[in-house]
Amino acid sequence: MEALTLDSLHFVFSRIKERLWVKPLVLCVLSIGGTFIARLADDTGLSSVLPRVTLKSVESLLSIMASSMLVIATFAVGSMVAAYTSASTRATPRSIPLVIADDVTQNALSAFIGAFIFSIVSLITIQNHLFDSAGRFAIFALTLLVFAIVIITFVRWVDRIARLGRVVNTIQQVEKAAHGALDRRRHAPTLGALTVSLNQPENKGIPVCASTVGYVQHIDLEKLQTCAKELNCHVKVMALPGTFVTAHRPLLRIEEPTGQWETLIKPEVFSSAFKISSNRSFEDDPRFGLLALSEIADKALSPGINDPGTAINVIGTLVRLFTLWQSPLEQDQMLPITYDRVSVPELTTQDMFDDAFTAIARDGAGIVEVSIRLQKAFFALAETGNQSLVAAAKKHSRMALARSEYAMSLQDDIDAVRKTAEFSATRS
The missing domain is CATH 3.90.1170.30 (Pyrimidine nucleoside phosphorylase-like, C-terminal domain)
Known part of the structure; x- marks a missing residue:
């Protein structure tokens, strides 16, 4: 079996983080381990010092936790599935890995399942008299700690689940992933x-x-x-x-x-x-993040959804990402050449523009507010002064204007888009 390099291990670890079952499994193991570690308290000789906790009080707490955590965990899974469905239908199916990998959601589900496992295992050990007074106090303290963790996690999770899977939140998650990929590629x-x-x-x-x-x-x-x-x-x-x-x-x-x-x-x-x-991933593929954002905007422009505001929001996001892409770096900020026997082609700005703007310009050509915002976006990117960015922005500005002139029926709308495009061309 071939040894994995550090690069491969990093990639594998990144893929594991996207799996929904990993963190719940880890929390389950820790919960079971915590129950048996509490047994060591009986061997410390602290029974005469620690407060005495009745068996009935510990059983009551554990019983409440066992009955409530299973319900909450089931509710959490149902809410997460609904959020994933919303992200797939309202945004783009390509965003699902990012929604699933949401840390707050994974931590919440892990905490609920871990608390349920802890309560069941602890209840069994308590009822079978495996603990003396010190062990019972340790289990009682652990139970209160688990309760506190669950309450804090639940409060954070309620705020997140209200936004998880919504289009605006999905756009932010895709932008974050694309930003990270573009920034890494910018440095290397x-x-x-x-x-x-x-x-x-x-x-x-x-x-x-x-x-x-x-x-x-x-x-x-x-x-x-x-x-x-x-x-x-x-x-x-x-x-x-x-x-x-x-x-x-x-x-x-x-x-x-x-x-x-x-x-x-x-x-x-x-x-x-x-x-x-069979699928693309965001981490090493900056163009995939741009394409996913373009798909979100394109779906919002479909007749069934008819949400130009989302498309305009995505256009602003794309301008931010391309502004990051062309930002200059000092020489010491660039990754040094460490693989002198390997040659790799660079990403081209034209290809990235095709991924980001072609679909929006095509399907938003008949919507005046989207067409105008596109022309303003191209103007803003052309103002950066980066030669490749200026060339790509001018090319896509001409293409978008031609599509708008072909798709629009009202002359006033055509004149408004043409005026914006001509102003941008003269200023750039």
């Missing part, structure tokens, strides 16, 4: 590897293709670097995270191998550095 445009030369022929080198069909979620560059050193070659990555790959699309190309490279290492070792799944 090539993920700590060399930049692919634009003049390099695409067919140069030995191609290595995927064995499965799906989206690239993560690339273990540390593993590619190690393999390239062993083979004394250079690796050119062809598929960034978010790329849809098949058995005929190269993940990478091995350049300048030495001797009989097939006998030294198999191409499958290189391809195993690529984590491929």
Whole structure:
């Protein structure tokens, strides 16, 4: 079995955090452990010092907790399922992993289930006389502590569940995920590897293709670097995270191998550095966050929902993200090149603009307020002075204006959008 690199372990840990059952399982184990740790209090000789707690009072508290926590946990699961359904239907199904990974919700469900398990196990041990007076006092103190934790968690959870799955909250969660991915890529445009030369022929080198069909979620560059050193070659990555790959699309190309490279290492070792799944993930794929926001706005513009305000909200969010993307960095803030045998292409601003604005401009072309806000957004991004951002903003401004002129029937609306676009063009 191959050893996992630190990069792979970080990716695996991030995926585990998205699983809904992990934190409840941990809390259940801690709850059971806490009950038996309380048994050690009987061996400390503190029975004569600690206050005496009657068996009936401890049983009553544990019984109340056992009966109430199961109901609350069931209610919590039902509320969470309703929130997930709302996020899927009102926003976009792509946001579900972010909604599920919400820390407050996971902590609440874990606390309720953990308290239920603790009360059941403690009640059984108490009724079977496994504790003396010190142990009973320890269980009584633990029960009060668990009650306090549950109450505080419930109060926080009530505030969160009222907003969980709502469109505005989902937009904020997607923006947070996209912001993190963009900021990491901004500090490491090539993920700590060399930049692919634009003049390099695409067919140069030995191609290595995927064995499965799906989206690239993560690339273990540390593993590619190690393999390239062993083979004394250079690796050119062809598929960034978010790329849809098949058995005929190269993940990478091995350049300048030495001797009989097939006998030294198999191409499958290189391809195993690529984590491929049926779905895209937000962490290493900044374009996926932009696409998810675009889908939320696009769904809001559908006739069945007819919510231009949400689309306008998303446009403002996209402007914030692109403003972050073009913000300059000092040289010492950039991630140093640590993988000198691997080349990785940079993200292009034009592709990111296509992901973010094309659907909104297409389906919002007939809505005057959305079209005007789009033109203002392009103007704001063109004012940044970043050349790639200015070029992409001008191109999409022209395309959005053409769509609006084609979709709108009222000349006054067309004139309003055209006026905004012309003002933006003259100012930029």
